[in-house]
Structure formats: structure tokens, C-alpha cells
Amino acid sequence: MPYLTTPVLPAGTFCRRPQPTLTTGDGLLLRPWREEDAPAVHAAFQDPVMHQWHIRAADSVDEVCGWIADWRRAWEEERNAQWAVTDEAGGRLLGRVALRDVLLGDGTAEVAYWTAAEARGKGVAGRATETLAHWALDEVGFHRLELSHAAANEASCRVAARTGFALEGVKRSALLHPDGWHDMHLHARVRG
Numbered sequence: 001m002p003y004l005t006t007p008v009l010p011a012g013t014f015c016r017r018p019q020p021t022l023t024t025g026d027g028l029l030l031r032p033w034r035e036e037d038a039p040a041v042h043a044a045f046q047d048p049v050m051h052q053w054h055i056r057a058a059d060s061v062d063e064v065c066g067w068i069a070d071w072r073r074a075w076e077e078e079r080n081a082q083w084a085v086t087d088e089a090g091g092r093l094l095g096r097v098a099l100r101d102v103l104l105g106d107g108t109a110e111v112a113y114w115t116a117a118e119a120r121g122k123g124v125a126g127r128a129t130e131t132l133a134h135w136a137l138d139e140v141g142f143h144r145l146e147l148s149h150a151a152a153n154e155a156s157c158r159v160a161a162r163t164g165f166a167l168e169g170v171k172r173s174a175l176l177h178p179d180g181w182h183d184m185h186l187h188a189r190v191r192g
Contacts, residue, residue, distance in 0.1 A: 008107025008143050014078045022135055023088065024127045030083040030097060033071050037084055038064040040093040044116040053153050054114065055177055071098075078104060085115075085128045094119035097128040099136060099145075107143035107191075109136065113159070120155070129163045137191045144190050150175070151183040160187040 022030040038061045044050060045058035058064050074080035079102055085095040095115035102109045111132060113125045129147075136142045147165045149156035161167070165187035173181040 007105035009104040009141055011078065011104060013104050013140065014081060014102075015076050019075045019081065019083075020135070022083070022131050024131045026127060027088050028094070028124065028127050028131070029086045029088040029091075030128055030131060031086060032075070033068045033082060033084050035065055035068055037093055038062075038068055040116070041067070041096075044093070044095075044114070047117045049117065049120075050114065051178065053150055053156070053177075055175065078102060081109075083128075083132070085113075085119075085124060094124050095128065097125075097132050099132070099142075107141065109142060109145055111136075111145050111147045111165070125156075125159045126162050129159060129165075133163060133165075133189055137189065142191065144188055147187040147189075148174075148184045149187075150177070151185050157185060160185070163189070165189045 019032045021032070024030070041064045042058045042061045045056075045064075051057065071080065071082035074082065080098060080100050081102065082096060082098040084093055085097055086093055093116060095113060097113045098111070099109040100112050111129060113129055115124045133145055136145060145165070147160050148171070149160065151170055166189070168186045168188050171184040171186055174184040175182050
């Protein structure tokens with residue numbers, strides 16, 4: 001039975017080209033992950049704040065090397081697109097921004113981010129998210145980007161609001177964290 005609509009984005013939208021490096025224009029670089037980033041990612045995940053809002057821990061640098069290998073494969077498989085967020089001048093890892101749960105045919109994906117402790121409160125997550133959203137919506141042609149965060153995570157809520165992701169509602173008891181079930185805010189930004 002044929003579909004009545006055509007795919008928003010065709011298969012091959014990602015894998016037919018190398019993952020791009022994006023610049024915020026104000027000192028941050030979003031670049032593909034490298035294996036040598038593993039020690040910095042491991043160090044970032046030792047921060048208790050990361051444990052509060054994320055459901056994953058990093059027990060070793062070798063484990064993180066596996067994550068990075070998967071993040072790189074995910075571009076080729078068109079299921080996720082993950083970028084290291086770095087200081088453009090020095091190359092220091094400041095965080096991560098990503099498109100997860102990519103559905104090219106529907107033109108949708110979920111935006112996710114984290115920042116290293118020393119980068120928090122400096123607009124890194126917001127600047128990286130804005131750059132990624134512009135690229136995904138305006139250059140690639142995604143139709144809708146969603147962003148979810150724990151309802152109690154006020155900093156993430158501010159990032160979502162500042163970057164044009166409208167609050168659409170609360171997903172009650174939606175994600176299990178080590179401290180129990182978290183309600184999640186659902187934000188979205190739609191092309192145009």
C-alpha cells in the first residue's frame with residue numbers, strides 16, 4: 001500500500017556526506033567526535049550534576065571510547081548525529097549536542113545536550129543548541145525538533161526557552177533516573 005506523502009528527508013541525507021563541523025560564530029565549534037575526546041568525556045561524567053540529570057554513568061575511558069565509536073557509526077546509519085562542543089580557540093571539550101531518534105522520513109529528531117562543569121552558566125548549551133537547530137531546520141530541512149528534560153531541571157528549561165523550543169507539555173513519570181521516576185518537559189521547535 002503506497003504512502004500518500006513523500007518523505008520529508010530522503011534516506012542518505014546524512015550518510016552521503018561527511019558529518020559537518022558547525023560554528024556558533026562566537027567562539028564555539030561543534031565537531032564530530034574523536035577517540036582522543038574519551039578522557040574528557042569520562043571526566044565530565046564524574047560530575048554529580050551529570051548523575052542527577054542523566055541516566056548513564058561512565059566507568060572507564062575505554063567505555064567512553066565505545067560510546068564515541070557508536071556516536072560516529074550513528075551518523076553513517078542515520079539514527080543519531082552527535083557533536084563535541086569545543087572552545088574554537090583552544091579545542092577544549094565543553095559539552096555535547098546531538099540529534100537523537102532521527103526519523104528522516106518524518107523530518108523529526110530529538111535535540112539533546114550536556115555541558116562539562118566548567119562550561120555551565122556561560123551559554124554553551126544554548127549557543128550550541130541554537131546552532132544545531134538552525135542547521136537541522138534551515139539547512140537540512142527537518143520539520144520538527146523535540147527537546148525533553150526533567151521538569152525539575154530549570155537550567156535545561158531555560159536553554160529550551162531561549163533557543164525557541166516552545167513548551168508543549170509534561171510527560172508524567174516518563175523517565176527512570178537513579179533517584180526515581182522523573183516528569184519530563186516536552187519542548188519543540190518547528191520549521192518556519
